[in-house]
Amino acid sequence: MATAVITGGTDGIGRALADTYLGRGHQVLVIGRDREKGQAFVDAAGGRARFLPADLALVGESRRALAWIAETYPRIDVLVLGARFHRSTRAETAEGLESNFALYYLSRFLFSHGLVGPLSRAPHPVVLNFGGAGQTGPVRWDDLQLRRNYPGTGALGHGAKLCDLLGVSFTRIHRDTPIRYVLNHPGVVATSFAGEYDRVAAAQVELLKATGKTAEQAVAQILPYLDDPPARLTAVLEGRRVPTDTGSFDPAEADRLHRITQELLAGLPR
Ligand SMILES: NC(=O)c1ccc[n+]([C@@H]2O[C@H](COP(=O)([O-])OP(=O)(O)OC[C@H]3O[C@@H](n4cnc5c(N)ncnc54)[C@H](OP(=O)(O)O)[C@@H]3O)[C@@H](O)[C@H]2O)c1
Numbered sequence: 001m002a003t004a005v006i007t008g009g010t011d012g013i014g015r016a017l018a019d020t021y022l023g024r025g026h027q028v029l030v031i032g033r034d035r036e037k038g039q040a041f042v043d044a045a046g047g048r049a050r051f052l053p054a055d056l057a058l059v060g061e062s063r064r065a066l067a068w069i070a071e072t073y074p075r076i077d078v079l080v081l082g083a084r085f086h087r088s089t090r091a092e093t094a095e096g097l098e099s100n101f102a103l104y105y106l107s108r109f110l111f112s113h114g115l116v117g118p119l120s121r122a123p124h125p126v127v128l129n130f131g132g133a134g135q136t137g138p139v140r141w142d143d144l145q146l147r148r149n150y151p152g153t154g155a156l157g158h159g160a161k162l163c164d165l166l167g168v169s170f171t172r173i174h175r176d177t178p179i180r181y182v183l184n185h186p187g188v189v190a191t192s193f194a195g196e197y198d199r200v201a202a203a204q205v206e207l208l209k210a211t212g213k214t215a216e217q218a219v220a221q222i223l224p225y226l227d228d229p230p231a232r233l234t235a236v237l238e239g240r241r242v243p244t245d246t247g248s249f250d251p252a253e254a255d256r257l258h259r260i261t262q263e264l265l266a267g268l269p270r
Contacts, residue, residue: 001025001026001027001048002021002024002025002026002027002077002078002122003026003027003028003029003073003075003076003077003078003118003122004017004018004021004026004027004028004029004076004077004078004079004080005028005029005031005069005073005076005078005079005080005115006018006021006028006029006030006031006078006079006080006082007031007032007056007080007081007082007083007107007108007111008031008032008080008081008082008083008084009028009029009030009031009032009041009080009082010030010031010032010034010037010038010041010051011032011034011037011191011192011194012082012189012191012192012194012215013082013130013186013189013191013215013218013219014030014080014082014083015030015037015041015215016215016216016218016219017080017082017128017219018030018041018045018049019045020219020223021078022045022048022049025048026048026077026078027048027049027050027073028045028048028049028050029049029050029051029052029069029072029073030049030050030051030052031051031052031053031054031056031065031083032051032053032054032083033053033054033055035051035053038051038052038053039051052065052068052069056083056103056107056111057085057093057097057099057102057103057107058093058094058095058102059095059097059102059106059107059110059265059268060095060269062106062107062110062111062114063110063114063270066110066111066114066115069115069118070114070115070117070118073118074118074121075118075121075122076115076118076119076121076122076125077119077122077123077124077125077126078125078126078128078226079111079112079115079119079125079126079127079128080127080128081107081108081111081112081127081128081129081130081163082128082130083103083104083107084100084103084104084130084156084159084194084195085099085100085103085194085195085196086100086153086155086156086193086194086195086196086197086201087099087100087155087195087196088152088153088195088196088197088198088201089150089196089198090146090147090150090155095268097145098145098146098147098155100146100155100156100158100159101144101145101146101155101158101159101162103159104155104156104159104160104162104163105159105162105163105166106261106264106265108129108163108166109166109261109265110265112127112129112166112170112181113170113173116174116177116179119177119179120177120178120179122178123178124178124180125177125178125179125180126179126180126181126182126226126229127170127179127180127181127182128182128184128222128226129163129166129167129181129182129183129184130160130163130183130184130185130186131160131161131163131164131166131167131183131184131185131235132157132160132161132163132164132183132185132248133164133183133184133185133235133236133237133242134164134235134237134242134243134244134246134248134249135160135185135237136157136158136160136161136164136185137157137161137164137248138161139158139161139162139165139253139257140158141256144162144260146158152198152201153201153204160185162257163183164183164235164248164249165249165250165253165254165257165258166254166257166258167181167183167233167235167249168233168244168249168250168251168253168254169251169254169255169257169258171232171233172251172254172255173258175232180229180231180232180233180234181229181232181233181234182222182225182226182229182234182235182236183233183234183235183236184222184225184235184236184237185235185236185237185238186213186218186221186222186238187212187213187218187237187238188208188211188212188213189212189213189214189215189217189218190208190209190210190211190212190213190214190215191209191212191215193205193208193209220239221236221238221239222236222239225241231244233249235249
């Protein structure tokens, strides 16, 4: 049976994708922190659905989750990286990492590279990462964890830029596998906008919720690219393919970020 693993699958676009793949007969694992939402998904879906509670902002929990997933699912056909949590004010995790950097980028780095084995056993494996599709940037090379002038909502954009570069380095490193990598910027989508917002950002979020497309519309825009990815690396902006041979997807920058990330992870306790 085909398998879909979806971080952030308890809500928003991730949940809509989880429902879509269940409808197609996949077994679906969703990962999030909210046990009620996770259980609601399992209850609504029946035997092919599972929920794994994990705080993916913590490297230790991401690693534990990955070990369990790799043991439980020898083959993964679809990996969706959708967990995010916005903070208007900078915060650090218990491991001392900036929370948005840790969740939006580092957990996606760990999940992408950490599941290459099970992904490679699927006939047409695909990873969907909600990056910036070339629309965000530049990288703050001297301040990846946003210590100075924390940009509020811009922190998500910075994480999305890092995810674009993750897609570039991933497809270079794993070029001998069948895995295809899709970077998607869905535009404004009326979801839960999980996060802790100050007054101004909260008002902006309410506006976005009132004007955004539905999660189902966002899924309809990206699904054709997941079903038949046109290239090893594909970037999609609101259903439109974006070229990846531009400066936004610079392989040298991608290599640099990959090296920095490996060093950072090597310095964390196992
Ligand atoms: N919505 C938009 O307008 C928009 C625009 C551009 C890009 N995107 C991108 O699209 C993707 C999906 O966004 P969305 O709006 O659909 O999401 P959302 O409704 O805000 O839901 C976020 C998901 O992340 C999970 N999550 C949050 N913190 C977590 C943590 N520490 N550990 C594990 N899971 C965690 C939540 O699960 P729990 O509640 O169970 O913890 C939830 O399932 C994101 O990458 C987002 O940046 C969205």
